[in-house]
Amino acid sequence: MRLFSLIILFVLLLGVFAQQKVVEKDGKFVDEKGNLFTGTHKEIFEDGTLKSEMPIANGVLNGEVKIYFKSGKINEIRTYTNGEKDKKWETWNEAGKKLSEANFVMGKKSGKWFVWDENGTLRYDMEYLNGDKKGTWIIYDEKGNVVSKKEY
Template sequence: MKTNYFTFIFLFFSVLIAAQSSSIVQSEGLLFTDASQTKLYSGEFKEFFQNGALKLEMNIKDGKPEGAYIVYFSNGKPNEVRAYRNGEFHGLWRTYNEAGMLISEAEYKNNKKHGNWHVWDESGIMRYEMHYSNSKKSGTWYMWDEKGKLISEKSY
């Protein structure tokens, strides 16, 4: 009986230690593999809702997001799809509603707003078209009403 008890305790603590060593610690925008924050994490990172559905998935390189970063609704459909390079926004950032319809699209370059930005309403009508260059408003910005009629046009 004592042997079984000690075997159980040994196995329990072995599993507990292994689980703790695989946990990821977040501090000051970086992900680490240890509580002392000395080893930056690289690899896949996933987070789940209480129901077990995927909530977030991303790749990490040297403690920072790298590549695709996807946030999900609890129904399993994507809510946001972002692109990162070296921990900074770089590329497209798309936002969807729970039905899976694209409702916004933005472009970033080196963590700055850069390129075209679009916003659609729940009916699929484009409501805004904006342009940025190095995080500054640029080009012509447009705004449409709920029927798709152009109601504002402004140049920067």
């Protein structure tokens, strides 16, 4: 009986902590007392399904942010380091086809970027270095044929 009571208490406490209100204020995530938030903030759709998961440390995004469709399928994965866009960012449509892939290094566009259409055809192949356009940028038509190339 004592074990059962402890389990119930634990579940209730989890519910209280899971419902902690977190808001964004002046570019920082804070709790209801105004303290910088650390933890995973979860947003929920009206129907109760998970909308997003955001790891936050000392009030800023830090780690892999996941955004979902109402169906529960993944829509976006973004990575932040100390509040800065970092590493690979990816988006998918609800059918699971990748729509984009982008790369950042501490807030600046860096590396290869790709954009696909809803059918999965590559439409843009781009590259950045420290936020500036770099290399050969290629644009494709809906059949995958090269429409244009430009050097940066």
